Amino acid sequence: MSISTKEKIKSVTLSLFAQKGYDGTTMSEIANLVGIKKASLYAHFSGKEDLIFSVYEDLAQEYVDLMNRIISESDSMDVQDKLYYMFKQYISYYIDNPEIQAFWNQITLFTPPDISHKFYCHASNYDLKVQQWIETTLSEGINQGLIINGDTKKMAIAYRALREGLLNGMMVNPELNTVDNIKSLWEYFWFGIKGRG
Amino acid sequence: MSISTKEKIKSVTLSLFAQKGYDGTTMSEIANLVGIKKASLYAHFSGKEDLIFSVYEDLAQEYVDLMNRIISESDSMDVQDKLYYMFKQYISYYIDNPEIQAFWNQITLFTPPDISHKFYCHASNYDLKVQQWIETTLSEGINQGLIINGDTKKMAIAYRALREGLLNGMMVNPELNTVDNIKSLWEYFWFGIKGRG
Amino acid sequence: MSISTKEKIKSVTLSLFAQKGYDGTTMSEIANLVGIKKASLYAHFSGKEDLIFSVYEDLAQEYVDLMNRIISESDSMDVQDKLYYMFKQYISYYIDNPEIQAFWNQITLFTPPDISHKFYCHASNYDLKVQQWIETTLSEGINQGLIINGDTKKMAIAYRALREGLLNGMMVNPELNTVDNIKSLWEYFWFGIKGRG
Amino acid sequence: MSISTKEKIKSVTLSLFAQKGYDGTTMSEIANLVGIKKASLYAHFSGKEDLIFSVYEDLAQEYVDLMNRIISESDSMDVQDKLYYMFKQYISYYIDNPEIQAFWNQITLFTPPDISHKFYCHASNYDLKVQQWIETTLSEGINQGLIINGDTKKMAIAYRALREGLLNGMMVNPELNTVDNIKSLWEYFWFGIKGRG
DNA sequence: TATGAATGAGCTTTCATTCAT
DNA sequence: GATGAATGAAAGCTCATTCAT
Numbered sequence: 001m002s003i004s005t006k007e008k009i010k011s012v013t014l015s016l017f018a019q020k021g022y023d024g025t026t027m028s029e030i031a032n033l034v035g036i037k038k039a040s041l042y043a044h045f046s047g048k049e050d051l052i053f054s055v056y057e058d059l060a061q062e063y064v065d066l067m068n069r070i071i072s073e074s075d076s077m078d079v080q081d082k083l084y085y086m087f088k089q090y091i092s093y094y095i096d097n098p099e100i101q102a103f104w105n106q107i108t109l110f111t112p113p114d115i116s117h118k119f120y121c122h123a124s125n126y127d128l129k130v131q132q133w134i135e136t137t138l139s140e141g142i143n144q145g146l147i148i149n150g151d152t153k154k155m156a157i158a159y160r161a162l163r164e165g166l167l168n169g170m171m172v173n174p175e176l177n178t179v180d181n182i183k184s185l186w187e188y189f190w191f192g193i194k195g196r197g
Numbered sequence: 198m199s200i201s202t203k204e205k206i207k208s209v210t211l212s213l214f215a216q217k218g219y220d221g222t223t224m225s226e227i228a229n230l231v232g233i234k235k236a237s238l239y240a241h242f243s244g245k246e247d248l249i250f251s252v253y254e255d256l257a258q259e260y261v262d263l264m265n266r267i268i269s270e271s272d273s274m275d276v277q278d279k280l281y282y283m284f285k286q287y288i289s290y291y292i293d294n295p296e297i298q299a300f301w302n303q304i305t306l307f308t309p310p311d312i313s314h315k316f317y318c319h320a321s322n323y324d325l326k327v328q329q330w331i332e333t334t335l336s337e338g339i340n341q342g343l344i345i346n347g348d349t350k351k352m353a354i355a356y357r358a359l360r361e362g363l364l365n366g367m368m369v370n371p372e373l374n375t376v377d378n379i380k381s382l383w384e385y386f387w388f389g390i391k392g393r394g
Numbered sequence: 395m396s397i398s399t400k401e402k403i404k405s406v407t408l409s410l411f412a413q414k415g416y417d418g419t420t421m422s423e424i425a426n427l428v429g430i431k432k433a434s435l436y437a438h439f440s441g442k443e444d445l446i447f448s449v450y451e452d453l454a455q456e457y458v459d460l461m462n463r464i465i466s467e468s469d470s471m472d473v474q475d476k477l478y479y480m481f482k483q484y485i486s487y488y489i490d491n492p493e494i495q496a497f498w499n500q501i502t503l504f505t506p507p508d509i510s511h512k513f514y515c516h517a518s519n520y521d522l523k524v525q526q527w528i529e530t531t532l533s534e535g536i537n538q539g540l541i542i543n544g545d546t547k548k549m550a551i552a553y554r555a556l557r558e559g560l561l562n563g564m565m566v567n568p569e570l571n572t573v574d575n576i577k578s579l580w581e582y583f584w585f586g587i588k589g590r591g
Numbered sequence: 592m593s594i595s596t597k598e599k600i601k602s603v604t605l606s607l608f609a610q611k612g613y614d615g616t617t618m619s620e621i622a623n624l625v626g627i628k629k630a631s632l633y634a635h636f637s638g639k640e641d642l643i644f645s646v647y648e649d650l651a652q653e654y655v656d657l658m659n660r661i662i663s664e665s666d667s668m669d670v671q672d673k674l675y676y677m678f679k680q681y682i683s684y685y686i687d688n689p690e691i692q693a694f695w696n697q698i699t700l701f702t703p704p705d706i707s708h709k710f711y712c713h714a715s716n717y718d719l720k721v722q723q724w725i726e727t728t729l730s731e732g733i734n735q736g737l738i739i740n741g742d743t744k745k746m747a748i749a750y751r752a753l754r755e756g757l758l759n760g761m762m763v764n765p766e767l768n769t770v771d772n773i774k775s776l777w778e779y780f781w782f783g784i785k786g787r788g
Numbered sequence: 789t790a791t792g793a794a795t796g797a798g799c800t801t802t803c804a805t806t807c808a809t
Numbered sequence: 810g811a812t813g814a815a816t817g818a819a820a821g822c823t824c825a826t827t828c829a830t
Contacts, residue, residue, distance in 0.1 A: 005814080005815095021218060021220065023218070023220030023221050024220050026798080026799070026800085027799080027800065027801085028798080028799080028800095036814090036815070036816090037815070037816050037817080038800090038801090038816090039801085039802085039803090039815075039816055039817075039818090040814070040815050040816065042800095042801070042802080043813070043814050043815065044814085047800075047801075048800065048801090102306075105306055108369070109299075109302060109306075150381075151381070154378060154381045154382065155385065157363075157366060157373060157378065157382065158359070158363075158381070158382045158385045158386075160362065160366065161359055161362030161363040161365075161366050161382065162355070162358055162359050162362055163362065164361075164362040164365060164366065165357065165358030165359055165360065165361040165362025165363070165365070166354070166355075166358040166362070168358075168361060168362070168365075169354060169357065169358050169361065172305065176354060181351060181354065184347075184348070184351045184355070185351065185354065185355045185358060187389070188352065188355045188386065188389035188390055189355075189385065189386075189389055190389070191388060191389040191390075192384070192385035192386055192387070192388040192389030192390075193385055193388075193389075202789085202790095223823080223824065223825085224824075224825060224826085225823085225824075225825090233789095233790070233791085234790070234791050234792080235791090235824095235825085235826090236790075236791055236792075236793090236826085236827085236828090237789070237790045237791065239825095239826075239827080240789050240790065240791095241789085244825075244826075245824095245825065245826090399810080399811095415612060415614065416615075417612065417614030417615050418614050420802080420803065420804085421803075421804060421805085422802085422803075422804095430810090430811070430812090431811070431812050431813080432803095432804085432805090432812090433805085433806085433807090433811075433812055433813075433814090434810070434811045434812065436804095436805075436806080437810050437811065438810085441804075441805075442803095442804065442805090496700075499700060502763065503693075503696060503700075544775075545775070548772060548775045548776065549779065551757070551760060551767060551772065551776065552753070552757075552775070552776045552779045552780075554756065554760065555753055555756030555757040555759075555760050555776060556749070556752055556753050556756055557756065558755075558756040558759060558760065559751065559752030559753055559754065559755040559756025559757070559759070560748075560749075560752040560756070562752075562755060562756070562759070563748060563751065563752050563755065566699065570748060575745065575748065578741075578742070578745045578749070579745065579748065579749045579752060581783070582746065582749045582780065582783035582784055583749075583779065583780075583783055584783070585782060585783040585784075585785075586778070586779035586780055586781070586782040586783030586784075587779055587782075587783075588782075596793080596794095617819080617820065617821085618820080618821060618822085619819080619820080619821090627793090627794070627795090628794070628795055628796080629795095629821085629822090630794075630795060630796080630797095630822085630823080630824090631793070631794050631795065633821095633822070633823080634792070634793050634794065635793085638821075638822075639821065639822090790830100791828105791829100791830085792828105792829095792830090793827100793828090793829095794826100794827085794828090795825105795826085795827085796824100796825100796826095797823105797824085797825095798822105798823085798824085799821105799822080799823070799824090800820105800821095800822090800823105801819105801820080801821090801822105802818105802819085802820070802821105803817100803818085803819085803820090804816105804817100804818095805815100805816085805817095806814100806815085806816085807812105807813105807814090807815090808812100808813095808814095809811100809812085809813090
């Protein structure tokens with residue numbers, strides 16, 4: 001059986017919203033791309049806000065699942081590999097799904113305030129767990145003498161800043177997007193925090 | 198003499214555009230905040246696009262001036278200080294002017310495509326020189342044995358990725374915004390590329 | 395056996411139409427209150443117009459029955475009691491069924507013209523008989539010397555005007571709605587037409 | 592100079608609203624009848640609600656002025672003439688301006704509740720004074736022995752009920768609308784309350 | 789320079805209705 | 810009988826822009 005209309009609508013909405021943001025995405029254009037009439041959208045979603053929130057929920061779940069998978073897959077690795085695996089997989093996910101990255105950017109940075117407040121609580125919640133996992137893993141590294149004794153909170157900030165910055169740089173300049181680059185940048189970070197003895 | 202209406206319009210536009218983006222910023226709201234009527238805006242600018250482009254040009258010039266100042270002020274410093282000075286001043290500028298950072302984010306990521314193409318050539322142009330300056334400075338460091346022998350292009354990417362990532366992180370979580378954090382993160386980077394002899 | 399869906403629909407429609415009028419009553423809301431889906435209404439009625447006309451027909455029949463009952467019940471009374479009985483029972487009926495009164499107001503005064511013309515002929519038809527009964531009864535009164543010799547048509551108009559005006563006043567100001575008031579007002583009328591000899 | 596657009600809009604709105612009510616009156620039709628485009632209405636009124644409220648305010652003022660005029664003009668008359676003058680002038684005003692009567696009916700009976708609450712306080716306020724004037728005048732009549740000793744409140748209710756009922760009857764059956772009828776009905780009322788000595 | 793008035797285009801949403809299942 | 814999905818039409822409203830004054 002073919003993909004349901006509801007799913008098609010969400011898929012089209014993701015694309016458009018990622019490119020054009022909340023204001024720039026119109027119900028007309030969504031309907032056109034799905035191949036139905038504007039009014040038909042309202043048989044599936046109660047309105048624009050509901051539609052976009054529904055897309056958001058799917059992606060939030062996808063994000064949670066991804067993080068869980070990465071953490072469980074890296075469970076038996078050593079500290080360096082764990083951190084690198086998370087680093088690489090995270091970047092790869094968004095590089096492979098640029099629309100999803102653009103979607104999150106839109107949500108985080110540029111959705112009208114009366115709409116966006118719904119999203120925040122939901123989203124950041126799970127992120128705290130990931131933050132914790134990174135800090136815990138860095139702690140492990142310190143205990144094992146692999147990483148210099150320092151504030152894991154700050155290291156985690158650096159880790160994330162580098163990751164996000166790289167991801168964004170790759171978005172804007174797609175030629176940066178090579179496995180090679182990911183590895184090199186990772187190593188600069190790793191040497192920066194590596195134990196110096 | 199008081200600030201000219203034209204300047205007031207640009208100032209209000211910067212604020213609104215930074216917060217709400219291209220679609221979310223309306224000529225009506227600009228006029229209201231300036232204290233004139235919508236139609237009067239057209240005595241100063243030929244339209245919405247022209248108005249925002251004009252704001253853009255001012256900020257682009259400000260950016261060029263800032264970069265020139267940083268580069269010239271750091272002229273006599275040693276390599277590490279030069280790179281750190283640029284790192285710190287750049288971040289400070291945007292932390293002190295969050296609207297300007299938000300403005301650039303809007304321009305870079307979320308302006309309707311038919312509008313945004315005007316901006317790119319202009320803006321990135323000057324950035325190439327800065328990019329070059331960073332790479333040249335890194336080269337100097339390598340020649341002086343301060344920095345490991347490696348691809349300066351990749352190091353520059355890491356440098357910028359960290360900088361942008363940190364800046365964005367500070368935007369979203371203002372409590373990260375401390376001189377202390379900037380210094381710590383910088384040091385992780387510096388140790389990552391520092392000569393290991 | 396439980397009330398049929400068709401009857402439930404009509405009952406809900408009466409309520410909504412009385413409160414909100416033709417335009418304000420939507421098929422959606424009717425369906426919601428009945429507990430079925432909008433589309434299901436069309437299994438029972440061919441459309442909105444048909445549905446409301448059907449409610450109208452029921453109420454028109456109810457009105458006819460009421461008038462017949464009042465007239466037959468008052469058959470053996472004397473003239474004054476006859477007229478007062480009709481006066482009181484008529485008012486009581488609408489006071490006890492405010493939705494029905496509101497329904498008739500909506501029909502009479504505020505239904506879109508392309509819809510309402512269907513109703514008129516039907517409704518006013520029976521009313522003529524009542525009008526006649528009132529005039530005949532007044533004539534009786536005149537013949538018996540109870541009522542001043544005058545134009546029974548005009549007296550009937552006064553009778554009805556007072557009745558309708560009182561009913562409407564009671565609708566708007568429910569505190570007027572007392573048996574006492576009905577009786578007092580009736581007496582003003584009765585003394586107004588009573589024989590003065 | 593010709594009638595202003597704003598006035599023309601209000602005039603058209605009065606007509607349409609009187610005929611079709613709140614829901615039935617559309618901004619499109621108003622604009623068409625005025626001879627401008629729909630969007631232009633919003634240069635004069637902030638929306639449908641504002642527009643209709645504005646019409647309402649004009650009519651409320653007109654009503655206040657009318658009542659003041661009637662009361663002052665009848666100042667030196669005797670009691671019977673005073674009450675009859677008010678009765679006749681009030682009815683005449685609405686008979687001459689059927690749209691205004693229909694407008695008030697719409698407002699009082701059939702405007703969506705979220706809109707109508709704005710109107711009530713405003714309108715009924717002034718009506719209390721008129722109510723009082725009627726009762727005071729009836730009291731005068733009682734003191735002068737012209738009117739039977741009774742509850743002036745109830746007499747006033749009858750007075751108004753008859754007036755409203757007659758007015759509505761005349762609306763529905765225009766052939767009732769004759770000076771003759773007004774006078775006859777008035778006399779039934781007057782004899783009903785007249786002193787019987 | 790500034791503005792009131794106007795407008796074409798387009799927005800989100802609602803509604804009565806249809807029809808295959 | 811009942812329903813999910815679809816639709817044409819139309820609603821109220823907003824927006825960038827124009828133009829005479």
